[in-house]
Amino acid sequence: MKLGQATIKDIARELNVSSSTVSRALKDYPGISDETKRKVKELAAKLNYRPNAIALSLRKSRSFTIGVIIPEVVHFFFSTVISGIEEVANSRGYNVILTQTNEKYDRERSSIETMLSNQIDGFLVSYSKETQDFDHFSNLLDQGYPIVFFDRVPQIPKAINVMVDDYRGAYDAVSHLIRQGYKRIIHLAGPKNLAISKERIRGYRDALTDHGIEVDESLIVECPLGTDTESRKITTEILKSDSVRPDAFFGNNDMAAVGAMLACKDAGLQIPNDVGIVGFSNWQFCSMIDPGLSSVAQPGFQMGAKATEILLDIIEKKLDPEQITESVTLPTELLIRKSSVRIKN
Amino acid sequence: MKLGQATIKDIARELNVSSSTVSRALKDYPGISDETKRKVKELAAKLNYRPNAIALSLRKSRSFTIGVIIPEVVHFFFSTVISGIEEVANSRGYNVILTQTNEKYDRERSSIETMLSNQIDGFLVSYSKETQDFDHFSNLLDQGYPIVFFDRVPQIPKAINVMVDDYRGAYDAVSHLIRQGYKRIIHLAGPKNLAISKERIRGYRDALTDHGIEVDESLIVECPLGTDTESRKITTEILKSDSVRPDAFFGNNDMAAVGAMLACKDAGLQIPNDVGIVGFSNWQFCSMIDPGLSSVAQPGFQMGAKATEILLDIIEKKLDPEQITESVTLPTELLIRKSSVRIKN
DNA sequence: ATTTTAGTTGCAATCGTTTGCGTTTTCGTT
DNA sequence: AACGAAAACGCAAACGATTGCAACTAAAAT
Missing domain, CATH: 1.10.260.40 (lambda repressor-like DNA-binding domains)
Incomplete structure (x- = not known):
């Protein structure tokens, strides 16, 4: 043995x-x-x-391990974030212990417990959709545990947040659609308790008003699950209803956008000429489908890397958390493909 | 603090x-x-x-942590496997520490070292594409460390392997294409040092011969990277060449299959009528593209779960590794979508 | 009154490593 | 030969928890 x-x-x-x-x-x-x-x-x-790293940890009360709490691993964006985390942590001599919450509040809490038991040096967190109050995180912060939140970030004191510029991304996407001549743009929105969803909605709104289009609240449709099946169903309903047909869809994520695309095809509409579509996240498949799906790219790898760097800097006291007053916002990039570019004739 | x-x-x-x-x-x-x-x-x-779990680990020489070594996290199939691992490990009170090798042999070795330092209770491994010799694993096995390999499994003594039935999956896929009347079927193969690639090639071969079609070696084309870009390029070359045009593609993975699909569309060929296509893995996007991509589904979650169960059973001495003589093979399932079903007229 | 016995609790070693401080050894100097 | 200083090394406690064994207390049995 x-x-x-x-x-x-x-x-x-x-x-x-x-x-x-x-x-x-x-x-x-x-x-x-x-x-x-x-x-x-x-x-x-x-x-x-x-x-024996364990003996060392005991002696030093440091484990050289960071804990990552994430909603789900099977998610393109999150997997790229993990990849970024892994790279930086690894190169700086830290281990990564991973748990997924499956979007459950309870698992979020229990993950924290086991990680604390394991004398984790710090936390990297993207909270679950179920999570509504943040006391479990506030307590940790009060006790002095280093935490860096990414993507799904809470609005609580002392939290250090790394996110992408959701507002700008949405704003750019919708502006692009407007410039292409689309006028009645549906926003397939995400769960409204997530800040990222709110920011994207805000970007959608501002882009419209800034281009002189009045916001029609009925065009903001929530897709809580964010799956293609869900949005395909929702879109089909919309197209069937007797109100004026929308001529574009801006999805809170790529899955929602694809669902809309499929529903439009089902309804015999031509993309991009009849309907323009833009997604969010730039998943791998965006370039693989026909027509290619325009999407707002989020730098997942960089986000993971950046969050980890900040966390490790705090752990190693190279950085004073008190000094970080505002969130780190990474730029998004609108990738324009065929789904949103009207073909001239 | x-x-x-x-x-x-x-x-x-x-x-x-x-x-x-x-x-x-x-x-x-x-x-x-x-x-x-x-x-x-x-x-x-x-x-x-x-x-304090650390103190406990030191005392008991057990860490209640298992190490997962995986080629890359940003990979739909592997992420589902991780998800399965996470679920089982978590429910049985174990932590998961994760490292990705980025397909590098050196990182595979160093990962093992740090995990050993951290006194992990066992390993879950899918080795990298670069890995050609398996001494680092054999040594571990000889020293009595529990290891369960999954998906990419080595042929070494005492190794416990969990894999999917790659042979059967490929056999089914190709048989299906033949039954649909496709005759000149290209196989976009994977790296030949991976057992999974070999098995899929074997399935391809046997399906052909069993249906009375002679195997044409020139139709087995290696796509080492396995990306859509690579296979799109390769497929385009094939279609341009003046040999008889192939009428079907069986991809070693879905990316390769999509690449072929795009190349065919570029060449003005109709799918599925002119060309049939089947992929492998059943990535999420298979149902999102047009036409839907037929694919061989691999039960990633189950694979991760099963491998973890075996590993934990060995760790907890509920299972004697000596008694496991043959590999665990999970069934695949051919999901038939539009890309491989000829439209009758 | 003495011995048993059961019921509670404490001592001290252990896991592997680090580290402040004290001790021993070595060597050069006068 | 004697002394001092520097060089090399060891002691022992500490990190937090577990556990075989001994010890103590009090009540019951003789």
């Missing part, structure tokens, strides 16, 4: 020195003769010595 | 009892008076006591 992992004591015994000496020799501390250092290192290599 | 996390000692001091008593009281050990238990538990609750 996996017994026999050599420890400092083993080396010490074999060499007839104390553990202290071995420890210091391995770390090249002053006050140890070169001869001893050589012998210790040699034996360590021979025995394939590996420091 | 985050000082002041209460320990057993704190409770002991406050109550004028020993740490042993507190420890036992909290765990409802016999030999502690009800009175003491009550007082201890009360104070523990009041102080918001949380056992």
Whole structure:
């Protein structure tokens, strides 16, 4: 079995020195003769010595591990964020322990508990759709635990937030649609308790008014699930109703946009000539579907990387959390594909 | 700061009892008076006591943490596997520490090192494309560390492998194409050092011969990257060449299949009437594109869940690794969509 | 009154590593 | 030969929890 992992004591015994000496020799501390250092290192290599990180954590009350709490892993955007987190954490010598909440408030809380038990050095959090109050996070902050929120960020004191410019992204997308001549633009919106949904709605509104179009509240339709199936159904309903037909859809996410696209095709409408569509997130499939789906790209990898950098800087006291007063906002980029560009004739 | 996390000692001091008593009281050990238990538990609750998992790990030489080594997180299939791993690990009280290798052999090795340092209880591994020799895994197995491989599995002694029935999946897909009347079927194959690629090629071959079609080696085209861009380019080349035009594509993965689809559309070919296409993995976008992409569904979630169950059973000695002699193979399912069903007229 | 016995609790070692401080050894100097 | 200083190393406590064993108390049995 996996017994026999050599420890400092083993080396010490074999060499007839104390553990202290071995420890210091391995770390090249002053006050140890070169001869001893050589012998210790040699034996360590021979025995394939590996420091016990657990013992170290206990001693130092630091685990060199950060905890990531995320709604779901199976989600293109979040997976890119994780990738960014992983890269930075790894390169700076930290481990990443991951839990997904599946959008459940209870799991969010219990994840925090187990992570605390595991003496996590800090948290990286994107909260669940179910979460309505943020006391569990506020408590952590009050106790001095470093937390950096990303994407889905709470409005609570002392929180450090990394997000993308949802407002600008939405604003750009809708402005683009207007410039293409679309006038009756539906917004397939996200759950209204998420700040990101609100920001995108705000961007939608402002783009319309800034271009002299009055906002028709009935054109803002909530798609709480954000799946293609849901929005396909909703869109089909809309197209069937006897009100004036919309001529464009701006989705809170790409899935919603695709659902709308499919519903429009079902209804025999031509995209982009009859209906223009823009999504949000720029999932991989945007470039794979026909017509290509215009979308607002969110820099997921950078977001994960940035959030992790800030977190680790705080943990390592290179950064004082008090000094960070405003959120970090990463730019979005509107990628224009065929779904929203009217073909001239 | 985050000082002041209460320990057993704190409770002991406050109550004028020993740490042993507190420890036992909290765990409802016999030999502690009800009175003491009550007082201890009360104070523990009041102080918001949380056992220090690190200290426990050190004592027990067990961390209740499993390490997951995966090529990349940003990959639909792998993310579903992670999700399955997370679910099972979580429900059984284990943490998951995650690293991605980005398909690099070196990172695979260093990941193993840090995980060993962190005293993880077992490994869940899908190895990288770069990995050619498996000594680093064999060594671990020899030392008695529990490892369960999934999806990309090595052919080494004592390895426990969980995989999907790649052979059957490919066989079914190609048989389906043949039954639809497609005759000249190209296989956009994966890297040949991966067993999964080989199995899919074998399925492709057998399906052809079983249906009386001779295998034309030139129709097996390797797409090492497995991206849509790559296969689009390769497919375009094929269609341009002056050999007989193929009438179907079977992709080693969905990206490759989509690339072929786009190339065919570029070339003005009708899908499915001129060309049939089937992919592998059943990524989310398969149902979102037009025409819907037929694909072989791999049960990623189940794979992650199953692999984790086996690993934890071994860790908890409910299962003897010696007894597992053959790989666990999960069934695939061919999902037929429009891309491979010829429209009758 | 003495011994049992059951019921409670404490001592101390342990897991592997680090580190302040004290001790020993070595060597140069006078 | 004797002293001092520098160099090299060891002791022991600490991190937080667990646990075999011993110890203590009080009530019951003899």
